Amino acid sequence: MNETLFLIGIFFAVLLFVLTLSRIVSNRREVSRNVAAARRGRRKTNEDIERLLGTGNEQIRYYLDTVQNAPLNSLRMRLVQAGYFDKSALFWFNVIRLVATAGLFLAVQFGLPQISPSTSTPAALLFATVAAAAGFIGCSWFLERQGKKRMIEFRKIFPDFMDLLLVCVDAGLSIDASIDRVTREFLKTVEDFGVQLSIVSLEVRAGRPMHEALHNLSERIRVEEARMLAVLFRQSEELGASVSQTLRTFAAEMRQLRLIRAEEKANTLPLKMLFPMALFMFPVNLIIVLVPVMLSLLKMFLALAPGAT
Numbered sequence: 341m342n343e344t345l346f347l348i349g350i351f352f353a354v355l356l357f358v359l360t361l362s363r364i365v366s367n368r369r370e371v372s373r374n375v376a377a378a379r380r381g382r383r384k385t386n387e388d389i390e391r392l393l394g395t396g397n398e399q400i401r402y403y404l405d406t407v408q409n410a411p412l413n414s415l416r417m418r419l420v421q422a423g424y425f426d427k428s429a430l431f432w433f434n435v436i437r438l439v440a441t442a443g444l445f446l447a448v449q450f451g452l453p454q455i456s457p458s459t460s461t462p463a464a465l466l467f468a469t470v471a472a473a474a475g476f477i478g479c480s481w482f483l484e485r486q487g488k489k490r491m492i493e494f495r496k497i498f499p500d501f502m503d504l505l506l507v508c509v510d511a512g513l514s515i516d517a518s519i520d521r522v523t524r525e526f527l528k529t530v531e532d533f534g535v536q537l538s539i540v541s542l543e544v545r546a547g548r549p550m551h552e553a554l555h556n557l558s559e560r561i562r563v564e565e566a567r568m569l570a571v572l573f574r575q576s577e578e579l580g581a582s583v584s585q586t587l588r589t590f591a592a593e594m595r596q597l598r599l600i601r602a603e604e605k606a607n608t609l610p611l612k613m614l615f616p617m618a619l620f621m622f623p624v625n626l627i628i629v630l631v632p633v634m635l636s637l638l639k640m641f642l643a644l645a646p647g648a649t
Contacts, residue, residue: 497533501526
């Protein structure tokens with residue numbers, strides 16, 4: 341008994357040590373990753389920022405041309421929504437999709453008979469066609485996933501954008517100068533979001549009202565908070581309210597909305613955990629409960645059988 345308790349104690353001590361060590365290693369990796377990202381952000385010089393904010397930026401020009409002329413569900417639109425602003429992105433995506441489709445088709449067509457010689461030629465052709473279709477659809481799925489991931493990242497970054505904007509406005513800058521200052525900061529850290537803000541700055545410089553530029557931003561990044569901010573700016577301009585007070589009120593409401601969303605996710609966790617627990621834990625508990633009973637019944641029936649000693 342003492343030996344069993346000693347072994348159990350050693351097991352839990354080793355388990356605790358391994359969990360602690362893995363936690364320390366993961367924290368160090370995360371810190372190193374954040375430091376590397378910050379250093380990469382600092383490498384961007386003022387000349388690079390001016391080039392990104394200038395009207396001669398080819399990526400922004402291509403992006404605006406795509407948004408204005410391409411259909412909503414076109415491949416060009418999905419590529420720019422996923423963050424690929426280069427003109428060659430369409431060509432390279434088609435090349436990658438063609439290579440993936442043809443590669444899967446040839447791999448299954450010639451590899452399946454080698455693995456299973458009994459497979460007939462029509463069956464191998466059918467499996468190869470299915471694999472090629474899966475590769476073609478998989479490329480499109482990856483593109484959609486990148487777009488959704490980018491939208492989620494923008495939604496997480498948007499509260500930081502609001503805080504920086506509020507600080508700049510409270511410091512005495514105008515709203516246009518505040519947008520420009522915050523854009524420069526995001527171009528050093530999160531370039532993708534900074535490019536979106538630079539489009540807002542360019543539209544305001546061209547004479548477009550701020551609420552329309554923010555509404556276009558909400559359409560591009562597909563974040564509901566940006567659309568609400570555009571509506572608030574329009575109401576503030578029409579009513580003559582203070583921009584600083586409007587931003588402060590909106591920031592407070594947005595934090596409350598974030599808390600409500602977190603509570604909604606927390607409330608849905610028990611329902612999400614119900615099916616995995618029922619699928620994996622219930623059969624195990626059923627086996628633990630029923631196996632001893634079944635063994636006892638089996639022994640009893642064997643003892644009652646004719647000829648049993």
